[in-house]
Structure formats: structure tokens, C-alpha cells
Amino acid sequence: MTSWNPHSWQRFPAQQQPVYDNPSELEGFLARLRRLPPLVVPEEVVRLRHLLAEAATGRRFLLQGGDCAEQFKDCTPESIEGKLRVLLQMSVALTHGGRKPVVRVGRIAGQFAKPRSKPTETIRGREFPSYRGDLVNGLHADDASRRPDPGRMLEAYFHASATLNHLRALTAGGFADLHHPERWELPGGSGEVPAYRRTLDQVRESLDFLEALGGVQRDVLERIDFFTSHEALLLPYEEALTRWIGEDSSYYNLGAHTLWVGERTRQLDGAHIEYLRGIRNPIGVKVGPSASPEHLIELLHRLDPDREPGRITLISRFGATKIQAALPPLLQAVQATDHPVLWSCDPMHGNGTESATGLKTREFSAILSELRQAFEIHRTHGSHLGGVHIELTGQAVTECTGGTEGLSEEDLAKAYETGCDPRLNATQSLEMAFLIAEMMRG
Template identity: 40%
Template sequence: MIAAVGQQPDWGDVALLDHVTSTLQTMPPLVTRAECDRLGQAVARVAQGGGFLLQGGDCAERFCESGATEVRAKLAQLYGLAEVIHSATGGVVVPLGRLAGQYGKPRSAPYERIADGTVVPSYRGDAVNSPATDRRARHPDPTRLLRAHECAERVLRVVRDSWAGRSPLERAYVSHEALLLDYERPLVRGDYAASAHSVWIGDRTRQPDGQHVAFARSVANTIGVKIGPVISPAQAVRLSRLLNPDGADGRLFFIVRLGSTRVRSLLPEMVEEVSRRGRPVVWLCDPMHGNTMRIGAGPKTRLMEAILDEIVAFVRIMRAHRRHPAGLHLEMTPEDVTECTTTPKPFRPPPELPHYRTACDPRLNAAQAAEVVERFVALL
């Protein structure tokens, strides 16, 4: 039996939502089957130890940043970091952007308190509502799903322009969390999700009997699953069997987000059990999500020391179990933001974050993302 679907907005106007989903069903696919297959072939090569996967981009894409200038800057960062890995290892590196669809966000609570003490519905990404801090702007609006399609189409034009002169193994592809099923389901074409080349299931929606897993099982794209600290090795095995029943290389990747304090105690048994009883998966390290915290009463941040430490542990555990440490999943931006920070010194005031611009979670700036990738390749 399929469980109730979680992390979905209360759209309110059912008739309007029906009109939007019917309209999405008639719209052209955002990606093609051939493009998705080429990504699958590239990830299969990574799975066989012949390369790496670098997945990265904004925590929450903004509609207002879907212009060519902004997208080219994000692609330049992604391609540049992929080249760092390639130069150090000689292997193929597949750039996979959090692009052209990362417009929906899961939240731990339906409401949040803003600076003046007012309680408003939580921001769930531009495909649902606005981050503006008034209640009307925070009301879920299904017509935003149509805007998401429009913006994704605009972003993908720039992505495809970047393919000129590149082999299919070196091109940037696009991915996002397949969170909003009222967006994903109408965009299925045949047996492919036509919303992105690859989609992933978040740590909050990866229940084996849930509708997000059922959706992922129904499509032929390369699929990712976020693996957080509450998952058991047996549950990870079950997910690998559900989502990759044929055991195909390149079909499934696990995005490990355990946190630096727990990765060493939790990951070894999980890798061992999936390797022994599960189906083939590509192992990626997400050193961001398990290392989110607040310093004092300030905004959420992520400590660089914890991010780097989780990468070290991930690579060493993979090597110890003779598995391929296949890559990284990073929330990052080419902008000069101050959202992630170093560990504050004892008896010092919390560090200031003067350029804190994210719509949701903290991102690495360009220099920090480069430091993270350089640490990864040094371990390889």
C-alpha cells in the first residue's frame, strides 16, 4: 500500500491546481530521452570507477536568477571545479547542476517566525511561494508551477549552449529534488521524467512505501537518494533494491549526508550491507546538510572544518571497503557570499556573516567550494 505523500504544499484552490497540472501535461518536455540516456551512460562509467560526479548549485534556485548571465556564472563554476578533479585524477568528471528545477524545498516545520516576531508559512521554494516576509506572499500559489517550467526552460537553453565543443561525458546536465509531485507527474513523458536529466529523493521523503519512491521507481532517469543519519543499513539496502531492481550501473546514486560527527560510526556498516545485499549504487558525499547549525542567535551556517572532515571520513571509508568515492554534492554559488564560516574561537563573539543572501540554507562561496574540491582530490 502506498503511504500518504509528505512535504506537499496546501495549495488551497483545487480547481486552480487542476488547471495548472492539466496545462503542464500539454507543455513540451524540458529534457529529452536521449539527453537522459547520455547522462545515464556517463554515470555508469563513474559507477565502474572510470570517473567522478560533481553535483552542485544553489540550495534554492530563484526565478529572478534564471537569466543567461546568472546561469553562465553558475555553469562556469561547475565546469571549473569539474576540471580541477579531472586534472588531478585524469578521470571523466560529470558536472550535474542543481539547476533548471530546484524551485521546491522541504521544510522541517510548516510555519516560521520572522525577524519582527510574526509567524508566517515557511518558504518552500519559488515554485510554491515567495520568501518575502508577509503572509500573502507566503501563501502557496499553484500558478508558480507554470513559472517554474518557464524559468527551467530558459535555464536549459543556456545549459545546452554550454555543450558546444564538449563530448557527452563532459557536458553539464541538470537535476533537482523531485519534491513537488504536482509538478513532476504532469511532466512525465513515456517512462521518463521530463523535468530534468536526473532527479533525487530527499531524506524526508525517501520512505520505501511513499509516493516519492513510487514516482522514482516509475521513471527511467538516473535517480538519487539522500541518505541521512536516521536511515538504517537495512533500509538503505531496501531502497537500492526498489530503485535499481535490475542492478544497472548508473541508475542509482546515494547522496550521503550523515554529518561529520556521525559519518564514521554510521557509514561503514551501511556501505558493507548495501555492497553485500543490495543493488549497485554510486556513492556521493554531501558534506553540507549534516553540518548545518546556528552560532548563537544568528542565521543558519555551516562550519568549513566539519564539511572538510566529513569528506575526509567519506573517502577513507569508501577506500577501506573497496568502494569508489564517486564524487560530491555541494550547495554552492559563484557569488562572494558569507554563509558558511570557520569554527569560532573560544571566548570570541560569533563571526559576522555580512553577505548572507541565500533564500534557504547556507552555500559555499567560490573560494570555499574550490577549497572543498581541492581537499577531495588530495585524498584521491
């Protein structure tokens, strides 16, 4: 492989990139981004790598979740707190039921871009450039909004910064204190999952017992680690947030703690793999039906030639009807290499359907089925599933059908708010966490 630098990706074919009509305008915004402070610090990135390495050996469990694509308009205290609340609730259910500490990673503070299957879409009889996330263009269907605007990269940076600022204030200020989980209550949400109430009572009793023995320090329970992630999609933006850290003699992307590469952009000779191979962040790789064992092994060689623990998370995403045939060959191929990867499961992207009215949706039972099969396949092959990757929101949306709420296709229009793909709502997410905890125990 050739030598690497933050812009060496420009020598390779780059998929899913918008075409900006004014190169000098683009360069002006990128120059401004390069001068702005980093959003995260290398020490946090290194900390996450250690935690992911432990998850790969079965000592921890990765919970990665959040919006399909964040929108600038949702950068509000209520929206940010809602996502953090549901992830905290889920982590309590997973830790208590699965008997493992949870690594919490949000699809947040940077998940502003989305790959699309087609460059254009037809809306009300007119063809427009596809919406690629607020990082690139606007959701509103008109010519001005759908034009790729490089100024949105600067907007994305400041929205990510504001989101991170609020998350840090919450996690450092006692919001995540296990002594006060009532702060995490979601209106009309968690009260509909009775197991959560019982779990909280048991957690409180356990804490009282441990503190009476002097076996746990109170401040340990008042703060949590919370990390951010997004798909490394818009490469000029990612390059602008890449910084040389002299102490480590390494480059880090300091726009997030961890990044992932998607099913559409992991070509071996592509720009995204070239970019990601040179940064020190942990890297996630979405692995779907198009992946072959040979492709995956070569991908691991390029991204992790030194087989570093905590470096690679493989995120399977096949769909409930395809995982039985697709996952075992990949699992066996990776096992033969001794790469210390962390296996996670994204049960969302392979289970998309369309309602009779044309709305994209996902069925709770299909999501659950893929997860259950993933756990079983890993156990059968002497491996273990060490994480989940879920699109969710803290809002009471009606985008996925099923679950204890019994949402049907007729309910979708009541609160269908996503700009791209359907998400589990708070109640569905928490219900899913309890079911995952059962699977963790076998």
C-alpha cells in the same frame, strides 16, 4: 508491488506537500504543464545513465552542485554563468588532480522546492507558513506571498526553460572550451586560489603537446556534457512533466536529467518512492542518520529491482561527527547485495550550525572533514567514493565560514543571500575541489 503509472503515487501518503486552497485552479495549471514541451530529451537521460554507471566502477567522478534552492529572481545571465563557471573550474581541478573525467550535474534549472522541518515559522513575532521554495510560495513574509500558489509551477517551468536555454547556448557555443578557461574567471574569486592558476598553465601545456601530436581533436575540447538535477519534491509538478516514450516503452521525467529523493521523503510506503520507482531517470537517494541497513536494502529493491548500472546514486549525508559510526554498516549492507550503486557524499547538510546572531551557516573545516572521512571509510571497506554533492554558488557570498578567505561569523552579514541553506562561495568551492582531488589520489 502494485502496477505503476505516473499518478499511482496519489494512493500513498505524501510528505512535504503544500495544501492548495483551490483544487480546480491547481488542476488548470497542471493541465497546461502536461501540454508543454519537455525540458530535456530521453537521449540525454540515457547518456547520463551510462556516465554514472562508469562513475560507479571508478572510471569517472560525479560533481553535482548548485543552489540550495533556486529563486526566480536569480534567473539572469550573470547568475547562470556564475554557477556554470565555478562548476567548470572545479571540474578542471578534479580532472587534472584526480586523473579522472568528471560528470558535471548542476542543481539547476528546476531546484525550486525545499523540504522544511516545520510547516510554519515565526518571523517578527508572527507565524507564517514556511517558505518551501519559489515553486510553492514566496520568501517575503506576508500572507499573500506565503500562500501556496499553483501558478508558480508554470512560472518554475518557464524559468527552468530559460535557464536551460542559456546553459545549452553556453556549452555549445565555446564557453566551456578548454583553450579559453579565462572566460570562466570570477571577479575576486579564482585569483585567490593560486593552485588554479598553476593548473591552468599545466593544462594549456598539455593541450599544446597533444594537439601537436595530433592526439586530440580540437572540437572535443570545445564542448562538454552538462546535466541538470533537482529534488523530486512537489509530486503534482513532477507527474505533469512525466512523459511516455514509445521507443523505450518507458516513462521519463523530462523536467531534468536526474532527480533525487531527500532524507525526509524516502519512506518505503511513501508517495515519493512510489513515483520514482516507475521512471527511467537515474535516481539519487539521500542517506542520513535515520537510515538503517534494512531500510536501505528494501529501498534499493523497490527503486532498482533489476540492479541496473547507472540507476542509483546513494548520497551520504551524516555530518563530520556521525559518519564514522553511520556509514560503514550501510556500506557493508549494500556490498552484500551486489547492487551497482554509485556512492556520493553530501558534506553540507549534516554540518549545519547557527551563528550567535541566528544565521544558519556551515564551517568549511567540518565539510572537509566529512569528505575526508568518507574517502577513508570507502577505501577501508574495499569500496570507493565516486562523487560529491555540494551546495554552492558562483557569487561572492559570505554564508559558510572558514576557507582560505578566513570568513568568520562576523563576516556572514556582509553578503548573506540564500533563501534557505548556506552555500560555499566561488573561492571556497574551488579550494574544496583541489582538496577533493588530493583525496581522489589517496
